Amino acid sequence: MPKLLVPTRVLVTARIVLTVMGIVIIVDCVALMMVGKVNFGTVVPFAIGIIFVAHGLYWRHIREFIGRRRLYKRVWGALWGAFAVWLVSFGVFIGSLQQQIERSRQPLPDIAAVIVLGSGTVDGEPTPTLAKRLDAAAPVIKAQPDAIAITSGGVGFGRSRSEADIMATYLSEAHGIAFKRIIQEGLSTSTEENLSLSKPLLAAKGVCLSQPIAIVTSDFHTIRAASIARHQGYRQPITVASTTPLSIRYNAWFREYFAFVSSWLLGEY
Incomplete structure (x- = not known):
């Protein structure tokens, strides 16, 4: 029983974290879009927030639905792998940003x-x-x-x-x-x-x-x-x-990552 209880607790914690993070991201992006800031840096995080909330609330249903379809399971795994790669790239961006700030x-x-x-x-x-x-x-x-x-x-x-x-x-x-x-x-x-x-x-x-x-x-x-x-x-x-x-600092850094990618896609640098 203890062996089964630990993974369950971890899963519940992960679902709560995903749900809370998703809600925070969604509310923030909606507030920005309501004042006219509809761009890559708000739309993409908004979509990520929805995905977080969906996984947090309906994790078991999603797992059951995907588990019966091999192709979906591969795609789902690939998407989470891509998210892991993005998370690493975001960490690299923040590190580079800190260095640039020090130089500035x-x-x-x-x-x-x-x-x-x-x-x-x-x-x-x-x-x-x-x-x-x-x-x-x-x-x-x-x-x-x-x-x-x-x-x-x-x-x-x-x-x-x-x-x-x-x-x-x-x-x-x-x-x-x-x-x-x-x-x-x-x-x-x-x-x-x-x-x-x-x-x-x-x-x-x-x-x-x-x-x-x-x-x-x-x-x-x-x-x-x-x-x-x-x-x-x-x-x-x-x-x-x-x-x-401070009230908007870390939110601004998060959104800037997407704005940086958007500028690259638009050929601004």
Whole structure:
């Protein structure tokens, strides 16, 4: 009896963990999709959440159904094998991200420009994540008075001011950086556009892409931002990492894995 009891307890625990994880993922993704964030980074985790919940609640039924069909059993095993491979790749991504974040916090050399990437606004104010980026950018801009400063972000749905304008206002009011010193790129709607639409602004000020250019973004976003920048011709992109608020930090890292894959599939780097 004890030998049978241990596997049963393990199975029950695994089913509870799968169900809870699935529900958390589903709720998180639904909340994000309700505010317009319908993309690879929310749809795929949403599907994974449903699979987790289904397996947690109906494990025995699934096993019985698949057990009677040899082909289904092979496919089911292959899918769980693929999930194991994904789990390893996710671990590698997190390890690489940690290394990139550490590099992003090293002292900066002399740079030609600072580009601050947008991350959303609410009621004319930066979101907590964007405020963190701007707070990280301010000392860099102050320490490098000859560097061009660009805030990058377009006009969101139902809004009248560009994100770039709100960002520039925040830097001026919260950190005392002269408003006229900040160049606004107010058309972009993605990281790829942030960087591509900033290039003509840099060129207009005589900054070449071969020069060191600081890209300020959230810590979880540094790998993708640097990869996209290099793909677009930035020869020396130097990421400056801002800390992601603890309330959304690990969720953001999880979603960034899928966004990183999505950017690769879309040929952004």
